[in-house]
Amino acid sequence: MPTVDFERFFDLSSDLLCVLDEEGRFVRTNASCRRVLGWETAALQGKEFLALVHGSDVTATALHLRRLSVEGAVANITNRVRHADGQYRRIQWSTDRPAAGGPLLVAGSADENTVAGAEAPRSGDVLSQLADHISDFLWVRDADSGTILYLNDVWERITGHKVPVGAHIREFFKSTHPDDVVRATQATNQTTQGGYDQLLRAIDVNGSIRWMRVRTFPVLNAEGRVYRVVGIAEDVTELQMAEEALRNSEERFRSLLECSSDLIILLDAEGRLAYLNPSFEATLGFAIGDWIGRSGFDLVWPDDLHQARVTMARIRQATGVAMPWRLRVRHADGSWRVLEGTTINHLLNRAIAGFVVNCRDVTDKTRMEQQFVQAQKMESIGRLAGGIAHDFNNLLTAIKGNLELALSEIRADDPLHEFLTDADKGADSATSLTRQLLAFSRKQVIAPRVINLNDVVARVRTLLSRLIGEDIRLEEFTARNLGAVRLDPSQAEQILINLAVNARDAMPRGGCLTIETGNVVLDEEYALSHPYVTPGRYVMLAVTDTGSGMSADVRAKLFEPFFTTKESGRGTGLGLAMVYGAVKQNGGHIEVYSEPEHGAAFKIYLPVVNELAEPAPEPRDDLRPRGSEAILLVEDDERVRVVASRMLERLGYTVHAFADGPSAIGAVERMTEVPPLLITDVVMPTMNGQVLTQQLMTLRPSLKVLFTSGYTADVIVHHGVLEEGIEFLAKPYSLDQLARRVRDVLDRRSST
Numbered sequence: 001m002p003t004v005d006f007e008r009f010f011d012l013s014s015d016l017l018c019v020l021d022e023e024g025r026f027v028r029t030n031a032s033c034r035r036v037l038g039w040e041t042a043a044l045q046g047k048e049f050l051a052l053v054h055g056s057d058v059t060a061t062a063l064h065l066r067r068l069s070v071e072g073a074v075a076n077i078t079n080r081v082r083h084a085d086g087q088y089r090r091i092q093w094s095t096d097r098p099a100a101g102g103p104l105l106v107a108g109s110a111d112e113n114t115v116a117g118a119e120a121p122r123s124g125d126v127l128s129q130l131a132d133h134i135s136d137f138l139w140v141r142d143a144d145s146g147t148i149l150y151l152n153d154v155w156e157r158i159t160g161h162k163v164p165v166g167a168h169i170r171e172f173f174k175s176t177h178p179d180d181v182v183r184a185t186q187a188t189n190q191t192t193q194g195g196y197d198q199l200l201r202a203i204d205v206n207g208s209i210r211w212m213r214v215r216t217f218p219v220l221n222a223e224g225r226v227y228r229v230v231g232i233a234e235d236v237t238e239l240q241m242a243e244e245a246l247r248n249s250e251e252r253f254r255s256l257l258e259c260s261s262d263l264i265i266l267l268d269a270e271g272r273l274a275y276l277n278p279s280f281e282a283t284l285g286f287a288i289g290d291w292i293g294r295s296g297f298d299l300v301w302p303d304d305l306h307q308a309r310v311t312m313a314r315i316r317q318a319t320g321v322a323m324p325w326r327l328r329v330r331h332a333d334g335s336w337r338v339l340e341g342t343t344i345n346h347l348l349n350r351a352i353a354g355f356v357v358n359c360r361d362v363t364d365k366t367r368m369e370q371q372f373v374q375a376q377k378m379e380s381i382g383r384l385a386g387g388i389a390h391d392f393n394n395l396l397t398a399i400k401g402n403l404e405l406a407l408s409e410i411r412a413d414d415p416l417h418e419f420l421t422d423a424d425k426g427a428d429s430a431t432s433l434t435r436q437l438l439a440f441s442r443k444q445v446i447a448p449r450v451i452n453l454n455d456v457v458a459r460v461r462t463l464l465s466r467l468i469g470e471d472i473r474l475e476e477f478t479a480r481n482l483g484a485v486r487l488d489p490s491q492a493e494q495i496l497i498n499l500a501v502n503a504r505d506a507m508p509r510g511g512c513l514t515i516e517t518g519n520v521v522l523d524e525e526y527a528l529s530h531p532y533v534t535p536g537r538y539v540m541l542a543v544t545d546t547g548s549g550m551s552a553d554v555r556a557k558l559f560e561p562f563f564t565t566k567e568s569g570r571g572t573g574l575g576l577a578m579v580y581g582a583v584k585q586n587g588g589h590i591e592v593y594s595e596p597e598h599g600a601a602f603k604i605y606l607p608v609v610n611e612l613a614e615p616a617p618e619p620r621d622d623l624r625p626r627g628s629e630a631i632l633l634v635e636d637d638e639r640v641r642v643v644a645s646r647m648l649e650r651l652g653y654t655v656h657a658f659a660d661g662p663s664a665i666g667a668v669e670r671m672t673e674v675p676p677l678l679i680t681d682v683v684m685p686t687m688n689g690q691v692l693t694q695q696l697m698t699l700r701p702s703l704k705v706l707f708t709s710g711y712t713a714d715v716i717v718h719h720g721v722l723e724e725g726i727e728f729l730a731k732p733y734s735l736d737q738l739a740r741r742v743r744d745v746l747d748r749r750s751s752t
Helices: 004-012 031-037 055-071 124-131 154-159 169-175 178-190 237-259 279-284 302-317 363-407 415-440 453-468 489-505 524-529 552-557 575-585 638-650 661-670 689-699 735-750
Strands: 016-020 026-029 075-082 088-096 104-109 137-142 148-151 196-203 209-220 226-235 263-268 273-276 322-330 336-346 354-361 449-451 472-477 485-487 511-522 536-545 589-594 600-607 630-634 654-658 677-681 704-709 728-730
Touching (some): 016 031, 055 075, 055 088, 154 196, 154 209, 154 226, 169 178, 178 196, 178 209, 209 237, 263 279, 263 336, 336 363, 363 415, 363 524, 363 638, 363 735, 449 453, 453 472, 453 489, 453 511, 485 489, 489 575, 489 600, 575 600, 630 638, 630 661, 630 689, 638 654, 638 677, 654 661, 661 677, 661 689, 677 689, 677 735, 689 704, 704 735, 728 735
Parallel strands (some): 630 677, 677 704, 704 728
Antiparallel strands (some): 016 026, 016 104, 088 104, 137 148, 137 226, 196 209, 209 226, 263 273, 336 354, 449 485, 511 536, 589 600
16 A cells, blocks of 8 residues: 555545554644644644543543553544633544554544544554545545555445446546536546646435545655545535525525515625615615715715714614614605615624615605695694684674674764774774685685686786786796686685785795696506595696795695794785685695795696586676565574674564574464574574574475574585585675675575
């Protein structure tokens, strides 16, 4: 056997090999031993093996070595050996003693919780015996002829194939995987010139594939010529399969990351972007390559930067905890997106050593949440405004009615006439305010008709020109074949007037006011970002100005009652609130687009109706018609009841006034002739106006009814729209309004 070849093999072996002398001291260790145990050659040379063994294992190990020395028995032993770092490793050793009685041989291999070491002897006989104890396949061949001079039995144990000494090296090719034969042949030729290290596949007798790490090196004779080739093959099948499984797992995991709609980010320990999945580009519009290595804070919107730093500081203190957050971040187009997600601190994980971020774009969700909160706030304000307007309208009815009665009693040249006139004008202004409050709260009673908004624009054009002044240019772009909408004409006019006044105040140095109409379709995609919009066909009314514009904070409060950016004494802050309420009351939707110093655009969308527009009613000439009929008046507010009675009597009617429904019913039951008209408040304690009407009609089926109220109630209206056939007079009302409505009801009913 060519013993010189084993010298090179000793240090190449993946097993942990060491040789002890008769006294149990280290003589030689191979590279695997030194690498795994952490000791340098000089530190082990001459050191007693038992000095490294754990105290609890010394007795058993010493006994084992003594039996090996005396009896020469081959056996295995497991003990704990001290690593250079002071920790102990559990080692399973296979031991033997050379037949020639030379140095004691110990060959070991570490399990998963083990480290081992060994040293090689200089004796060829010892190395030859060592070759029969290792787990690697070892062979020696002649460099010139390729004849196998030596091989241990490991190849047969691994593959089941037996190759005899004296066979040609090509005999191994019979059990080599077909795809690797060419590479194995090339390796055989290359070994005469230099070392070789490569993974090759073998096929065992059962047809299974075994992965072998094959290393060969040349051996030179005295003349420096290669005359032997030594090979060693390590079975790495399990390792290769584990690595392949890991690669497959990593590929599947990466595939999940690449396909995820969520934004997955890996930050290194310094907070720099180390990995970004494709959703980064899809969500934020940036190229991934431009951001790798940059700080994650560079993405954060400046206003949220402080919050981001505070959150990151908390994340650094909480290892392995998913920390939730929501931040605004930049988009490539200059806008911002709201991202919501979690970040986990994995700094202690060697494989990651950073922060894992999982987040998604919730910009639309956030916008809808804000819209919902805003809608709730507006609804609450609306209920408050409606309640205030109801009580105030009762007061105004009494005030205005008495002022009108007083004015009718004195001459125009009386000094008191001017005072009373000013008071009456003040009552009119207060009436306008309460009506705007009712419009905002959607408790205003309306009488919608099918109209064309182009007709409304044409009708108020002259008025708008006077309102905005000569330094503001008025432009109109009205669409042909504009769809019809259902809207109270007076509301439509008031919407245009209020928007025009708002635009005028935003252009103190002049500018351009544009009114536009058009047919539009609000689709499903639009409705997703505007949850209170039903997809469908709409008519758009847009009012745009070139004025000072608004900030985002101003836009958020724009439609709230009494909110105004104008100086004291200019405007009540109710004009846009009225617009908002009127649009919502008619099933519409309003959007505002504005930036500081870039003007503003108000776009109103009203549902299209498939009907023809109705002609406008003819104007009336009679201002205060009179009558002589008897009238039932039921009003729970004493001040209103008194002034209404006086006004009706002034108009020539006979009035039977009552404070509640039961009193009126009792009186009617005693009457020989029931009055033809009932004027009743809608909302009253004990019995409302509708119930009273139903009971009185059992006594007189032909009874005519005129409802009055400071705001709407569901008993006679639906969302502020009068039920068909209902006659209504809103409080506060003037003497002229009362006269016309009473006469209209009496005459209309009597003519049927």
